[in-house]
Amino acid sequence: MPPASDERLRLDALMAEVRAAFVRAGIDTPGFDARLLIGGLLDISPTAMITGGDALVPAGDVARVREAVGQRIAGRPVHRILGWREFYGHRFALSPATLEPRPDTEVLVEAAIAEVRNIMAAKAACLIADLGVGTGAICLSVLAEVPGCRCIGVDRSPEAVETARANAEALGLSDRYDVRVGDWFDGIDGLFDLILSNPPYIPSAEIEGLSLDVRKSDPALALDGGGDGLDAYRAIARTSGGRLAPGGALMLEIGQGQEEDVAALFVAEGYGFAAKHADLGGIDRVLVLRKH
Numbered sequence: 001m002p003p004a005s006d007e008r009l010r011l012d013a014l015m016a017e018v019r020a021a022f023v024r025a026g027i028d029t030p031g032f033d034a035r036l037l038i039g040g041l042l043d044i045s046p047t048a049m050i051t052g053g054d055a056l057v058p059a060g061d062v063a064r065v066r067e068a069v070g071q072r073i074a075g076r077p078v079h080r081i082l083g084w085r086e087f088y089g090h091r092f093a094l095s096p097a098t099l100e101p102r103p104d105t106e107v108l109v110e111a112a113i114a115e116v117r118n119i120m121a122a123k124a125a126c127l128i129a130d131l132g133v134g135t136g137a138i139c140l141s142v143l144a145e146v147p148g149c150r151c152i153g154v155d156r157s158p159e160a161v162e163t164a165r166a167n168a169e170a171l172g173l174s175d176r177y178d179v180r181v182g183d184w185f186d187g188i189d190g191l192f193d194l195i196l197s198n199p200p201y202i203p204s205a206e207i208e209g210l211s212l213d214v215r216k217s218d219p220a221l222a223l224d225g226g227g228d229g230l231d232a233y234r235a236i237a238r239t240s241g242g243r244l245a246p247g248g249a250l251m252l253e254i255g256q257g258q259e260e261d262v263a264a265l266f267v268a269e270g271y272g273f274a275a276k277h278a279d280l281g282g283i284d285r286v287l288v289l290r291k292h
């Protein structure tokens with residue numbers, strides 16, 4: 001029986017209460033979600049969540065956690081409740097118009113950082129395009145890691161552009177980050193040393209089969225890749241060729257099993273396959289293409 005709402009509670013007791021509520025509600029990862037939710041809401045580090053069980057949580061914070069537990073049980077993902085998500089070691093604010101950046105996308109960031117370091121070593125400058133910025137997670141993570149490079153981002157959603165701009169500001173990267181509303185390259189001019197994109201790639205008919213959490217929380221514009229999932233790749237393949245600086249590269253996140261189809265679209269536009277990178281689950285997640 002939970003204590004009255006004006007009572008303080010030990011952190012380990014609160015953790016046990018929340019975990020048990022999630023188990024009863026049939027949430028897949030009850031302990032993980034409980035730790036993430038309590039730690040995120042109350043700003044308690046992952047280590048303190050494990051070692052600080054005897055800390056007393058003030059009554060007001062207990063009430064906030066219980067209110068958030070209700071939201072989670074009603075189907076809201078933890079990070080949507082918190083309003084932010086960690087990605088590549090940084091905190092990115094979310095909005096209803098942005099996808100929650102996923103850990104798999106960090107593979108694209110890793111590959112991009114290596115490429116940008118090489119370009120910076122050769123030219124002492126590097127201009128990156130990020131197509132479909134969402135929260136800005138991809139390119140802002142690269143800018144944070146490599147001093148001197150710059151990014152122009154684009155998104156069709158004005159709200160996503162606002163969120164990405166605010167994230168750039170919060171990370172102190174605004175002076176190297178320019179983000180606009182637009183339809184892929186229609187939104188931006190110029191030649192780029194590196195083009196990055198994690199476009200929507202889920203076939204329309206498969207959206208219904210996604211988990212309720214994803215369907216309810218991630219915007220359709222960020223997920224729906226059209227009939228075969230490849231509409232965005234087609235548009236980018238058609239319009240990106242003239243936008244690569246000599247020696248430049250294009251790096252794309254892809255959905256499971258899309259590697260050959262996506263590569264073929266770009267080869268038909270004069271690109272050559274250069275490399276691919278797998279995610280932590282061993283699934284090919286990133287394609288690297290170059291113009292010859």
Ligand SMILES: C[S@@+](CC[C@H](N)C(=O)[O-])C[C@H]1O[C@@H](n2cnc3c(N)ncnc32)[C@H](O)[C@@H]1O
Pocket residue numbers: 097098099100101102105131132133134135136137138154155156157160182183184198199200201221222223
């Ligand atoms: C899969 S999300 C990726 C978001 C972010 N880059 C990330 O990895 O977390 C795809 C993004 O593309 C944007 N988008 C969809 N169609 C677009 C278009 N025609 N032009 C520009 N952006 C588009 C969506 O609004 C969404 O933010």
